[in-house]
Amino acid sequence: MTADLFASFGTVLIPGTLALILIGTFLGVIVGAIPGLNGGMLVALSLPLTFGWAPLDAISLLVGEYVGSIAGGLVSATLLNIPGSPSNLMTTMDAMPMARKGQAVRALQLGIVASFAGGIVSWLALVLLSPPLAKFALRFGPHEYFSLVLAAMALIAMLSAGSMARGLLAGALGMLVALPGLDPVTAQLRLTFGMPSLVGGFDLLAVLIGIFAVSQLIADAAPAKAMEIMRVKSTAIAVKLGDFKKAWFNLLRSSLIGTWVGILPGVGGSIGSIMAYATARSMSRRPEEFGKGSEEGVIASEAANNATVGGAIIPMITMGIPGSIIDVILIAALTIHNIRPGPLLFQTNPEIVYGFMSTLLIANIAMLVFMLATLRWLARLMEVPKNYLVPILLLFCVIGTYAVNNRVFDVWVMFAFGLVGLAFRGLRLPIGPFVIGFILTPIAEFNLRAALISSDGNWLDFATRPISGIFVALAILLLTLPLLSVLKKLILGSSNNTDPPAT
Amino acid sequence: MSRSLIDILAATGLFIVGIIVWQQGASIPPSFLDSGFGSGFVPTLIGGSISFLAAILLVQSLKSKEKAHVSIVKSDWAKPVALAVLLALFVGNMDVNLLPFYPAASLFVFFSTVLLGGPGKVNLIVAALLAVVGVSLIWALFTQAFLVIIR
Numbered sequence: 001m002t003a004d005l006f007a008s009f010g011t012v013l014i015p016g017t018l019a020l021i022l023i024g025t026f027l028g029v030i031v032g033a034i035p036g037l038n039g040g041m042l043v044a045l046s047l048p049l050t051f052g053w054a055p056l057d058a059i060s061l062l063v064g065e066y067v068g069s070i071a072g073g074l075v076s077a078t079l080l081n082i083p084g085s086p087s088n089l090m091t092t093m094d095a096m097p098m099a100r101k102g103q104a105v106r107a108l109q110l111g112i113v114a115s116f117a118g119g120i121v122s123w124l125a126l127v128l129l130s131p132p133l134a135k136f137a138l139r140f141g142p143h144e145y146f147s148l149v150l151a152a153m154a155l156i157a158m159l160s161a162g163s164m165a166r167g168l169l170a171g172a173l174g175m176l177v178a179l180p181g182l183d184p185v186t187a188q189l190r191l192t193f194g195m196p197s198l199v200g201g202f203d204l205l206a207v208l209i210g211i212f213a214v215s216q217l218i219a220d221a222a223p224a225k226a227m228e229i230m231r232v233k234s235t236a237i238a239v240k241l242g243d244f245k246k247a248w249f250n251l252l253r254s255s256l257i258g259t260w261v262g263i264l265p266g267v268g269g270s271i272g273s274i275m276a277y278a279t280a281r282s283m284s285r286r287p288e289e290f291g292k293g294s295e296e297g298v299i300a301s302e303a304a305n306n307a308t309v310g311g312a313i314i315p316m317i318t319m320g321i322p323g324s325i326i327d328v329i330l331i332a333a334l335t336i337h338n339i340r341p342g343p344l345l346f347q348t349n350p351e352i353v354y355g356f357m358s359t360l361l362i363a364n365i366a367m368l369v370f371m372l373a374t375l376r377w378l379a380r381l382m383e384v385p386k387n388y389l390v391p392i393l394l395l396f397c398v399i400g401t402y403a404v405n406n407r408v409f410d411v412w413v414m415f416a417f418g419l420v421g422l423a424f425r426g427l428r429l430p431i432g433p434f435v436i437g438f439i440l441t442p443i444a445e446f447n448l449r450a451a452l453i454s455s456d457g458n459w460l461d462f463a464t465r466p467i468s469g470i471f472v473a474l475a476i477l478l479l480t481l482p483l484l485s486v487l488k489k490l491i492l493g494s495s496n497n498t499d500p501p502a503t
Numbered sequence: 504m505s506r507s508l509i510d511i512l513a514a515t516g517l518f519i520v521g522i523i524v525w526q527q528g529a530s531i532p533p534s535f536l537d538s539g540f541g542s543g544f545v546p547t548l549i550g551g552s553i554s555f556l557a558a559i560l561l562v563q564s565l566k567s568k569e570k571a572h573v574s575i576v577k578s579d580w581a582k583p584v585a586l587a588v589l590l591a592l593f594v595g596n597m598d599v600n601l602l603p604f605y606p607a608a609s610l611f612v613f614f615s616t617v618l619l620g621g622p623g624k625v626n627l628i629v630a631a632l633l634a635v636v637g638v639s640l641i642w643a644l645f646t647q648a649f650l651v652i653i654r
Contacts, residue, residue: 163563165556165559165560165563166560168552168556169517169553169556169557169560172549172552172553172556173517173553175549176520176524176546176549176550176553179524179545179546179549183541183542185541185542186534186541186542187534188531188534188541188542190527190528190531190542190543190546191524191527191528191546214590218583218586218587218590219583221582221583221585221586221618221619222579222580222582222583223579223582385620386619387616387619387620387626388616388620388629388633390586390615390619391611391612391615391616391619391633391637392612392633392637392641394586394590394611394615395608395611395612395637395638395641396641398590398593398594398597398608399641399645402597403645408594408597408598411594411597412594412598415590415591415594418587418590419587422583422587423513426509427509427510427513441545445545448540448545449540449544449545452539452540453539453540457539457540490562490563490566
């Protein structure tokens with residue numbers, strides 16, 4: 001493994017590939033720093049550009065964008081009190097108060113170094129945990145795969161913002177979108193409603209660009225409220241090594257929490273950041289400072305959200321299950337290059353597996369250097385008017401979608417799913433379960449039917465096979481606990497529908 | 504329109520969608536490869552799940568109808584709706600080919616920028632510049648660097 005990893009560094013450090021990592025990280029940081037734009041949008045929009053590239057080059061650009069966008073959100077969280085991505089939500093709690101006290105540069109620099117530390121810890125986890133996990137996943141048959149997807153969907157629905165019913169409904173709608181077209185087993189047409197264009201189903205990229213990018217860009221057209229922008233007057237080094245010596249335990253703990261949350265299928269940086277922040281506050285000697293400009297809070301949130309990136313890649317390359325929403329797009333990128341992520345990837349395409357590892361480390365280093373060096377300019381991005389960005393980015397969406405199959409139908413699909421994304425926002429349905437349901441349904445359906453055929457229709461086999469049984473038990477546990485409480489509320493007539501808005 | 508009414512309408516619509524999917528799945532005839540779990544099996548399961556979950560949402564919304572009356576502010580949606588209409592016109596033009604792609608793209612960028620930034624003199628100049636320079640750069644990027652052919 002060590003030899004493969006070193007060989008991979010040799011491959012990605014050639015000028016062309018290295019340049020793609022640096023460009024990706026640079027773009028990611030910029031997009032992450034601009035309020036209203038996010039990493040999912042950037043990665044989805046960049047995907048069409050990579051069609052003709054070598055798979056490793058595509059991964060280099062996209063992973064760089066992923067790392068950069070999560071870290072870049074720190075800038076708007078600190079200077080504008082708006083998280084650049086949901087992952088930076090907890091950062092706003094303390095970074096903005098620090099900025100108000102005249103410590104904007106210190107808050108940013110603490111956050112950047114914490115992001116880097118989180119990225120390194122999760123990179124170590126990726127390198128050390130992926131090979132044994134992939135070996136373990138080789139034992140999976142159809143029963144285990146279906147049960148794993150079931151447990152992943154239950155977990156995503158439970159942890160998504162809003163009620164669990166909404167999360168499950170969003171997931172079921174995503175699964176529905178994956179069904180039209182030719183049945184992969186019997187080659188029969190289904191749910192095409194007589195439309196020949198639907199014979200091949202909905203194009204993956206058209207759906208992803210529509211739901212991530214178009215919906216966000218159209219929503220961005222709404223008039224923004226006037227906001228207080230904190231200025232960065234000097235970018236001299238405001239943190240010392242001693243600051244991190246004091247905070248090393250918080251840094252390590254938050255990075256490990258972020259990595260662990262990242263490994264959980266479909267659970268993104270926001271949950272990791274919330275959990276790390278809450279843990280840091282509960283274990284702090286000065287919990288009263290949290291929310292008023294606590295440095296511990298900034299470090300915990302930023303270390304954890306960047307650590308989810310490496311953690312989230314682990315289930316993707318070892319089992320083909322996306323660890324976060326952006327991983328859905330990375331799976332799409334691999335699929336376009338005829339690479340199927342999963343335990344066999346270590347044998348069929350080891351250069352891809354180790355390419356992810358080496359790219360992730362280099363992207364984290366690039367993020368650290370780039371953000372520390374360009375803080376003052378990054379701060380100016382808060383003033384970029386969205387009026388000029390939105391039309392050009394929408395044009396990118398149209399051309400990028402058209403480029404996949406040279407079909408205008410796909411552009412209509414993109415537009416329609418842009419409206420679906422807007423409807424989801426309006427109805428407070430989370431987008432995460434939708435896209436993960438969409439990407440996982442082909443795996444789930446194939447394995448469900450294969451499992452039932454091989455066991456003569458005996459559903460009990462899912463529960464009696466040991467590994468599958470654990471996943472089924474987990475899914476049932478996750479699904480029943482909140483549902484029981486909902487039913488109890490309904491029976492008692494005390495449902496008050498106070499769900500927070502979906503993200 | 505109150506939020507709970509929107510929820511009720513959406514839940515009802517999704518309930519009907521679930522029923523339609525369930526019915527469509529159930530009506531797929533078995534193929535000679537079928538072993539009891541054919542093409543309609545999963546659509547039936549998912550259609551049923553959507554109806555069930557939509558019914559839960561409907562009950563939740565009905566229960567909370569009298570409590571949550573958050574009105575949706577129409578003016579917040581005026582620009583997004585107008586932008587969506589402009590985008591639909593642009594995509595529609597790709598379908599009927601009334602205007603060649605890149606001139607249509609320039610018009611789309613110009614009108615979208617004016618819509619979002621207002622009809623001020625500076626914004627009109629920037630919109631015109633974006634429409635010409637921005638679209639030319641995109642043309643160069645996609646057709647010369649990445650070979651995407653668009654009529």
